[in-house]
Amino acid sequence: MSKWQLPCENGKPTEYHLGLLKAKLAKYRQQLLEPTGKAGAKGEGFDVMKSGDARVALIGFPSVGKSTLLNTLTKTHSESANYEFTTLTCIPGVIEHNGANIQLLDLPGIIEGAAKGKGRGRQVIAVARTADLVIMMLDATKKDVQKELLTAELESVGIRLNRRRPNIYYKPKKGGGVSFNSTLPLTKTSEKMIQLILHEYKIFNAEVLFRDDCTTEEFIDVLVEGRIYMPCLYVYNKIDQISIEEVDRLARQPDSLNLDYLLDTVWLCLALVRVFTKKRGEPPDFEGGLILRSGCTVEHVCHAIHRTLVANFKYALVWGQSVKFSPQRVGLQHTMCHDDVIQVVKK
Ligand SMILES: Nc1nc2c(ncn2[C@@H]2O[C@H](COP(=O)(O)OP(=O)(O)OP(=O)(O)O)[C@@H](O)[C@H]2O)c(=O)[nH]1
Numbered sequence: 136m137s138k139w140q141l142p143c144e145n146g147k148p149t150e151y152h153l154g155l156l157k158a159k160l161a162k163y164r165q166q167l168l169e170p171t172g173k174a175g176a177k178g179e180g181f182d183v184m185k186s187g188d189a190r191v192a193l194i195g196f197p198s199v200g201k202s203t204l205l206n207t208l209t210k211t212h213s214e215s216a217n218y219e220f221t222t223l224t225c226i227p228g229v230i231e232h233n234g235a236n237i238q239l240l241d242l243p244g245i246i247e248g249a250a251k252g253k254g255r256g257r258q259v260i261a262v263a264r265t266a267d268l269v270i271m272m273l274d275a276t277k278k279d280v281q282k283e284l285l286t287a288e289l290e291s292v293g294i295r296l297n298r299r300r301p302n303i304y305y306k307p308k309k310g311g312g313v314s315f316n317s318t319l320p321l322t323k324t325s326e327k328m329i330q331l332i333l334h335e336y337k338i339f340n341a342e343v344l345f346r347d348d349c350t351t352e353e354f355i356d357v358l359v360e361g362r363i364y365m366p367c368l369y370v371y372n373k374i375d376q377i378s379i380e381e382v383d384r385l386a387r388q389p390d391s392l393n394l395d396y397l398l399d400t401v402w403l404c405l406a407l408v409r410v411f412t413k414k415r416g417e418p419p420d421f422e423g424g425l426i427l428r429s430g431c432t433v434e435h436v437c438h439a440i441h442r443t444l445v446a447n448f449k450y451a452l453v454w455g456q457s458v459k460f461s462p463q464r465v466g467l468q469h470t471m472c473h474d475d476v477i478q479v480v481k482k
């Protein structure tokens with residue numbers, strides 16, 4: 136066998152060899168991404184202050200209409216024109232929705248090879264990593280392949296779009312070797328494969344527990360640090376340019392949107408919740424709602440009101456969807472719903 140050939144089983148490269156190659160690839164990519172420490176480090180993004188309640192990044196090829204969308208949704212103006220690379224830096228705007236300030240970032244267009252540093256790709260991707268949501272803008276007049284290309288660019292730098300973190304428990308240990316377990320039969324990888332990959336990473340002591348039928352790639356994602364799991368919305372622009380049949384085809388795709396409810400969908404994806412506070416004997420303060428994350432508890436609300444409030448907390452009265460009776464007396468662990476009203480009673 137020449138050294139350029141993969142070890143074979145029945146003429147096919149062995150599964151284990153492929154798994155190892157994937158692990159090696161992930162390792163080298165990771166090393167490439169790590170900043171070199173010097174000024175102009177590879178991972179550096181555009182310097183834009185994070186502000187507001189959440190951050191949304193606009194990603195797309197040049198001239199798909201990213202700046203036009205920013206100009207439509209926010210009071211900020213970003214140059215838009217019919218030539219490519221009109222936008223050369225990161226322009227932040229603010230969307231006001233349901234009383235929340237959502238930071239929308241207009242970014243330069245990215246092209247194939249962006250992750251390797253083509254164009255301003257690296258900086259754009261570094262900013263995307265800091266966002267809570269990515270809006271991928273696609274030109275309806277162009278082919279569907281743009282979506283795959285952009286997804287591949289983001290994948291190659293560890294950004295996983297619309298995917299859950301793999302349900303694998305992994306803990307490096309000081310000694311005792313590798314203990315491997317799974318709560319169900321594994322069909323997409325095997326203990327031997329995992330052992331080989333751990334070996335490749337020079338990890339000889341660890342506990343691994345598969346709670347789902349995950350793939351080898353998903354295990355590598357758990358092993359390699361810095362993976363980001365981010366919601367992504369696909370927005371098709373320039374639909375005025377295509378035939379009604381084509382619009383119909385796009386609209387039937389499960390993740391297609393129109394501008395009317397783009398904002399509502401952004402809100403849902405960001406999992407934001409607005410809670411109104413109320414003083415005793417007064418109407419709720421509908422002007423100044425607090426913006427929190429979905430799943431927030433009364434304790435989170437108290438922290439958002441004042442940092443000393445939890446220490447003086449006796450109980451709270453809540454009106455709205457999170458309670459059976461309005462009002463209902465609840466404790467610090469109670470989970471709030473969107474548009475609930477809360478009155479905190481101090482000791
Ligand atoms: N027909 C049509 N043209 C659009 C639409 N949205 C934007 N455009 C035009 O497309 C061109 C590019 O728009 P931009 O907003 O500058 O695109 P961009 O994605 O910000 O481009 P870069 O900054 O170069 O990456 C402009 O001439 C816009 O007027 C749309 O919905 N329909």
Ligand SMILES: [Mg+2]
Pocket residue numbers: 201202203213214215221222241242243244
């Ligand atoms: Mg632009």
